[in-house]
Amino acid sequence: MSATNAPAATCPFSGDTGTPAPSSENLRDSVVPGLPQTSAGVEAPVADWVTIPDLYADPFPIYQRMRSESPVHWVPAVNRYMVTSYAACHEIEQDEDRFSADEKNSLMKRSMGHSMLRKDNPEHQVDRDSYGSTLRPGTIKKHWNEIFAANNEKYLGELLAKGPGADFVWDYAAPYTAENLRLICGFHNATQEDLQRWSQTMIDGTGNYADDPDVWDKSAASSAEVDAAIDEMLPLLAKNPDNSLLSGLASLPIPLEAIRANLKMTIGGGLNEPRDVLATTVWALLNHSDQLEAVKKNPKLHATAFEESVRWVAPIGMYPRETTQDVVLEGVSLPQGSRLGVVLGAANRDPEVFEDPEAFNIFRPKKPHLGFGGGVHFCAGTWIARAQVAQIAMPALFERIPDLRLDPSAVSVDAGWVFRGMTKMPVTWG
């Protein structure tokens, strides 16, 4: 390499100073985004055997079968094409010209407004840039880590006070990540409980395919509460700025409608995911004592365990895209206007890319997973999630409760497919 050493700087997340990782074959080779497709492609097979309750309980055997048959299926129960191979998901992410995020009749737009997540560029970039440096590594290091550590101390204390048998998700991970998100957003006029309620009810709206009026009512009520909270905070933060998203937005010429939609999307996407990945990672480690011991001995492995967990159980298991033209995707032809589900939960377990993909294994060769998405919508909160979970919560947790274990007298439950995580995780110690 024709280069001299720069002063050593350390990545604040992995603690890495850039030590070479084991190399692996290049994954992108087979994917050349934007290239015109020459062959006509075959029609997508129909997976009429897939049901929503089965997906909810355990989607992974379903994905195994789908991937082995075709990278893309039409799935009547979901009323979309589901894309399950790594190569096809990656191709979609990297090509927003053919695969638009601006889905028609989007339930997310109905429940949260038209946020950056459902816009294409150039419009998307204006909104994305309006988030400034709040979620970036520099601000995390200078500002958020200290706040996350204090919040962690508080909610770990509450878990301990509750005593053995407490639920790891609901008595610790949920309030901890909700309180972090409250401060990141700048809702000094709300509680972490408000954030949890807003998040869940609006997410339920986003998934309200059954058109349940009660779900819409609750989602609309939360949406109105968020609007009121934003209206109150913007002038206050304009006068007394801090590092929050709303504070940055208070001084920008961004339409209120966009601020509202982006904040609602962030409330929906910035709480459950770190909560779920924290619980899933700890659950997986508690089930694999050899890996747990390794992490306890080498604190750098917290970051590795976090990343493997996001690969193994992608907290956002599927997100939508829509074709802007007739396309051939990995040999399957899709007409213009097709509604696609990009199934990250399946792509991340593609045996073409990951050896023994169904296993949780922090020692596997490092390869890029798609858990944070890719392309221009690549998760804006990636580093916030890494910091609050892998850098702050996990090390403190195993230090404060070294003998933490799953409660043998109660079952843990992992569930979900569009969003997947632990819904019940009783733990014990002492």
Added chain:
Amino acid sequence: MPTITFTQPTGEATEIAVAEGTSLMRAAVTNGVEGIVGECGGQAMCATCHIYVRPEFADQLPPISDDEDEMLDCTTAERTDASRLGCQVKMTDQLSSIVVDVPSDQE
């Protein structure tokens, strides 16, 4: 059109002609250059577009922004004085026929 030459650790070089305004990352990804992933699509959020710019072109590069600087601390391969994020360097006339090295261990 300006050209970019991507040199692999094996010594193999690929020359690509690109329109002005195209980033090094986009040029590499569109042309299937090995070792440059560009996972975040140029948001300076993933550091998988890390490259080393040959010293003779250093003067002509745009300055490193704070965003790029903090992300360069998170690269998989070692950061050096020559390190840049490919997505933050756009092709201009001054840069025509730039030569860059692709890190050996970037997935």
